[in-house]
Amino acid sequence: MIVESGVPLSRFTTIGTGGPARAFARPETLEELEQALVWAAEHELPAATIGLGSNLLVADEGFDGLVLKLGGELAEAKVDGNRLLAGGGAANAVCLHRVRAAGLGGFEFACAIPGTVGGGVWMNAGAYGSDWAAILDRALVVDGRGARWSSPEELGLTYRHSELRHGQVVARAEFSLTPLPEDQIKANVARLQALRKAAQPTNKRTFGSVFKNPEHQLSAGRMLEACGLKGHRIGGAQISPRHANFIENADGARSADALGLMQEGRRRALEAFGVELCHEVEFLGPLDLRPLG
Ligand SMILES: Cc1cc2nc3c(=O)[nH]c(=O)nc-3n(C[C@H](O)[C@H](O)[C@H](O)COP(=O)(O)OP(=O)(O)OC[C@H]3O[C@@H](n4cnc5c(N)ncnc54)[C@H](O)[C@@H]3O)c2cc1C
Helix, strand or coil: CCEECCEEHHHHCCCCCCCEEEEEECCCCHHHHHHHHHHHHHCCCCEEECCCCCCEEECCCCEEEEEECCCHHHHCEEEECCEEEEECCCEHHHHHHHHHHCCEECCHHHHHCCCEHHHHHHCCCEECCEEHHHHEEEEEEEECCEEEEECHHHHCCECCECCCCCCCEEEEEEEECEECCHHHHHHHHHHHHHHHHHHCCCCCCCCCCCECCCCCCCCHHHHHHHCCCCCCEECCEEECCCCCCCEEECCCCCHHHHHHHHHHHHHHHHHHHCCCCCECCEEECCCCCCCCC
């Protein structure tokens, strides 16, 4: 396994921002993954995994550690009976393709989530009333101490949250699905994709929802819209004119620009609604939001 240095992480994030990784490796087997984690420990470097970078804001300074991008058998997906068996690096789109061809339903909601199986476990990804927790049987989590299968309860999956920490890698996951005719699956996917297209910026570089929805009658997007933030711009980043809970890379954005917009959004939501918005997007590297108030 080759460890590269200085790989720009902007290449691997959907918003297209982020500085370099001090070290970068692409393990393709469980053995290579374990070797990579041992290498990081020997070099006293933190390790983090990147999926499709669709929920990730990486600091402009980069990440002073080892970034892992799962490939080979750790990114494959296959069907066995009513189960989907996938590597942590398998793209949701590939998984959906496999289960549709096998006539298994229950994964259609993921058609709107442009990430990987491991990224989905990390934040219990979900849409349209379903989420990873609803279909996941177990996930194989590897860290410096070895590999262990964990149930959704052991992973602590709740709304857009798990108890996983950097250095713990979802290498594999197994899901239980339900037989459904292929035509029905196609129809469900077409319906969900049309809903998505009508409501969100689908042809812009974003990292998905910026903030989690608060316990409030208004969603985060509606709150930010009411604060007049649609189209608000800092540097090369702007709050989507289409949906205020999205930040677009409008023109050569830096992560600091996106962070500035997040800070402004949090400040205004607190002022107008007394609500402290919590970020859904994950941070990697030296990035933090200023405390409010
Ligand atoms: C247009 C758009 C629409 C979106 N819509 C939705 C939606 O409807 N619902 C939703 O939930 N999300 C949505 N997202 C966000 C994102 O797609 C999901 O959160 C997705 O699950 C992230 O997966 P990823 O592989 O891209 O993870 P990344 O963004 O690469 O990483 C996210 C976090 O997961 C960790 N991680 C990734 N892979 C692993 C692994 N194998 N093991 C351990 N940790 C790992 C990373 O370290 C990081 O902390 C959307 C994003 C975009 C751009």
